[in-house]
Amino acid sequence: xxxxxxxxxxxxxxxxxxxxxxxxxxxxxxxxxxxxxxxxxxxxxxxxxxxxxxxxxxxxxxxxxxxxxxxxxxxxxxxxxxxxxxxxxxxxxxxxxxxxxxxxxxxxxxxxxxxxxxxxxxxxxxxxxxxxxxxxxxxxxxxxxxxxxxxxxxxxxxxxxxxxxxxxxxxxxxxxxxxxxxxxxxxxxxxxxxx
Numbered sequence: 001x002x003x004x005x006x007x008x009x010x011x012x013x014x015x016x017x018x019x020x021x022x023x024x025x026x027x028x029x030x031x032x033x034x035x036x037x038x039x040x041x042x043x044x045x046x047x048x049x050x051x052x053x054x055x056x057x058x059x060x061x062x063x064x065x066x067x068x069x070x071x072x073x074x075x076x077x078x079x080x081x082x083x084x085x086x087x088x089x090x091x092x093x094x095x096x097x098x099x100x101x102x103x104x105x106x107x108x109x110x111x112x113x114x115x116x117x118x119x120x121x122x123x124x125x126x127x128x129x130x131x132x133x134x135x136x137x138x139x140x141x142x143x144x145x146x147x148x149x150x151x152x153x154x155x156x157x158x159x160x161x162x163x164x165x166x167x168x169x170x171x172x173x174x175x176x177x178x179x180x181x182x183x184x185x186x187x188x189x190x191x192x193x194x195x
Contacts, residue, residue: 029055033065038179040081084118085172089139091146092118095153096132098125098163104134107158111136116149131163143168 036054041047048066049059069075084092099107104122111134112120119137136153140146150166153159 029057030065033062041078084139088141090141091143091168092137092139093146093150093166093168095136095138095150096165096167097134097136097159098131099134099158101133103158107156108134108136110156110158111153114149114153116140116145117153132165 032055033051036051042050044050046059048062052059052062055062066075066078070077097107108120108122111117116138117136118139119135121135122133123135125131125133138146138149140149146168154164
């Protein structure tokens with residue numbers, strides 16, 4: 001859910017079927033909408049109204065189209081890209097694990113519930129050089145906090161004796177959400193999210 005409007009956009013709303021666009025984000029308006037919001041929604045009391053103004057439509061049209069995207073699965077969610085350095089989380093590491101394929105879903109779900117794990121996902125191995133298939137990102141106020149979290153994760157019975165590697169970030173070059181459309185002519189956020 002995205003808050004800040006009279007009607008928030010949710011994927012399980014009963015009105016979704018009526019709001020779904022006839023096609024999945026292939027018309028010119030859909031591409032313009034994606035281009036305008038891909039760098040983030042404006043931090044305003046009515047962000048969808050600001051987006052609508054930039055697109056020359058009314059607020060409800062933007063809300064309905066985004067609901068339709070959610071309903072059809074064209075987008076899975078609207079979320080926030082947190083700039084962790086600016087919030088005081090100056091250390092992070094990607095921890096990669098070599099987990100038996102039959103156990104990776106269960107162990108990944110457990111890791112995903114650990115508060116210090118900010119991202120957890122499965123990837124294909126790239127044998128023989130890269131045996132890891134379970135990835136999790138950990139952010140902490142400093143390296144000590146990240147190390148403590150990693151030590152706690154290693155206590156999990158499914159990870160205790162598993163090969164793993166810890167990859168601490170040395171330098172941040174860019175942090176932003178994914179971009180799917182060329183830069184919009186009409187922008188409402190005034191920044192590219194780089195940091």
